[in-house]
Amino acid sequence: MSRKSYGYTKAFALALLLSMSLVSAPQAVELDPGLQDYMAVSGVSGNLKSIGSDTLNNLMTLWSEGFRSHYPSVKVEIEGKGSSTAPPALIEGTAQFGPMSREMKSKEIEAFEQKYGYKPSSIRVAVDSLAVFVHKDNPIRCLTLKQVDAIFSKTRKGGYEKEILTWGDLGLTGEWAAKPISLYGRNSASGTYGYFKEVALYGGDYKDTVKEQPGSSAVVQGIASDKYAIGYSGVGYKTADVRTVPLAVKEGACFDATAENAYTGDYPLARFLYVYLNRNPNEKIDPVRSEFIKYIFSRQGQQVVIKDGFYPVSRALADEDLKALAVR
């Protein structure tokens, strides 16, 4: 299992390195200058409905706001209750787009294929660092993935020698030493839940004491009001009341959840965010959807990604996905 999760990270880093022109500025997230301005075309009208990830909920909303400024007569509806709601919605045909914060599972792809006879298509729309948050006063400096596993998991597949229950187990002293760690996480419909389980928990099981929250922002709010808390959520939901903990695969090599570390693949919980759609490979994709995809990969669309706290994708990656969908 652990090999599999490293595979994830490695494949991710590779995909990014192949396609990214590395961002040089240390803090500010910058757009790939190669991304093109969006040019509106005529005759785009109709309905767009998106059902899926809660992590991508605000991003989809912002995109559709931007898209509507070009095509005011397009009717947009956004629903986001978790990545697991996307595949059924695509299969039932109740949505045109299924944003997901993880890749579709083979079972979900199978169910889709059974109904339509072809696989669902996906595009990689943004890069996210899944961050481990603690309260802003928490002095913890760094956590290894194995420690994270021992904090959140009851199976401890990462191989850490003992269960971590208090902050003292992580080496904190003073008032922190005896305080039990209060755990916050997402509900099981969420792709964040699935990804964290796969990568940070090495496929193991969560402890029963994890307080499952209905939204990414709810996790952050929970941690903000609970001094001894730890939890995971998309980095875009960070507020002034919480702080991200640098993570390390190997002891000592800690990387914080920044854009740069996500692009180089050093940050172990960096991931792509996806949007899935139902596209018959033998037919041309309808104009509303193809324009929306083009908008996502335009300069304006990726600017929105920064606005929502995530990291933009590069021109090369965008071109690759556009080509795969035969959208010019």
Place this chain on the structure above:
Amino acid sequence: MYKSITFALTRTATAADQTAEAVKYIRRKGRSDLSARGEPFLWGLGGALAFGMLMIFGFLALIVWNGLVTFYPKPVQVVTLSDGTLLAGEPSRSEVYKPGPQVLEHLDEPARQAIAAEHGYARRTLFRTGNFDLYNEDFRWASDFSIVSVAEPADVYFIERIEWGPFVGFIRSLNLKGETVSGAALTRQILEEAHRRAVQRRELIREIEREEIGAVNHRLNSERLKLKRIALKQGENSDTYRQAAAESLALQETLQGRYHDLARDAQAVKAEDAQYTVTLAEIGGRGKTIPLSQVVRFTLPNDMSFFEKIRLYLSRWLEFLTDEPREANAEGGVMPALFGTFVMTVLMALAVAPFGVMAALYLREYAKQGKLVSVVRICVNNLAGVPSIVYGVFGLGFFAYICGGTIDRLFFPERLPNPVFGTGGLLWASLTLALLTVPVVIVATEEALAAVPQSMREGSLACGASRWQTIKYIVLPRALPGIMTGLILAMARGAGEVAPLMLVGVVKLAPELPLDGFFPYIHLERSFMHLGFHIFDVGFQSRNSEAGKPMVFVTTLLLISLVAFLNATAIVIRNRLKRRFLIGHF
């Protein structure tokens, strides 16, 4: 004289003795039988009522207060920190905390002593700094020991923008079509005049794009669908299709031409608009140039009179009530949600009233009172106790997927695989809520019918009226106020319900209102926004939960006001009915 006084005293004493005796008697009696007097119970009941009232009014006061102060302009403070950097922002809240050893070791001696004097505690304040595009954060904490000085300069602006949230800083210059205005030449009048024009341009662009291009696009799309429909019915090789295709192509071409004209107009206004920009500077000196039309309003929060503040306050409320949401619902208004809640509640009332009243009439007036009717009654009462989310699941499965799916296959084959009615929408949400509230109406109607004296029915029947005539002319008018009460309760419950709606049609963003200028004008199949869900969304889903919190209170206040308004309307109607009934009586 002396005698009379003594007499008087003795008399008083005797009277006092008698009173004491009586009190003793009562006390003795009270001790022996406390419950018989009932006073402790009175206190208990009164206390329970007082406690209940306190909780309700406390809750309402919390919401009303927090909701009302949100839009009132707050001062912007410029804070000099001990490391020399400046920070500008609205102080939003402060708290006491205990700095850890890691923090303490980096502090200088006076600061450490100050903290030690407070027993290791320090105070810190959260500032809303805005400028998310420059800082990548909207809020920042500043501890009191790291603050050197605080000022409230009169020339610092709080600028609300269409995108990226507020900007806190200064205006460096105004660029009006190549002509740069800055320094002393940049007066308030010039700024306001330029901004007013920019807003006009923004609205013009919006009108061209929304109204005119929207209409063209709508026609183009319906042409496309019409053709697809013919293709599905007659086949692509039929003559009808070919003829229709040729016609459609010609029409599409003219429409495309019209689109290009309009798009060119819009582009021209946009190009013109892009030449009017304003250059802002944050407190640290970093600049940012944005189009003037991107600004919602400029305010100088530290240099405003009371009336200006009230004007700003009201204009923010107006924006909140009449505008569409912006920035993933975190800013702008809630008009679509307000409208959606209103329309859904009214539709629900229209659906639930006839069904509930008819069911109750049959149960009370026609059905033979026996075991079966009792069982039905128990079932209806139990329905009121089913968790609302269960109704949501039923609504999604039955209404949306089964009913809606069938409607789509029969009437909208050309739109498949995109569903029209086969997904959650206004109609299905209203029907689901009607189902949820129908027990309330049935129970209330039955009670109202039972309260009509039997002698009146008998009198009517004795005069030769049929059963239906009796119900229509004698029973129903007298029961109407009671039925209205049931409907009011149902509406109050329905308007505040969120859980089932999340499954059957309420979405995060649906700026299209269910009413518009395109045939058939009312679009029952559309998903809609709802204030209750909006509260959940802003509170628990928005990127910036800190900025979302005050909006939660405002939206809650609005939802409560809407429910109160709907109820008040129903109560007025009920009272009118009562009065009519009384006049008719005598």
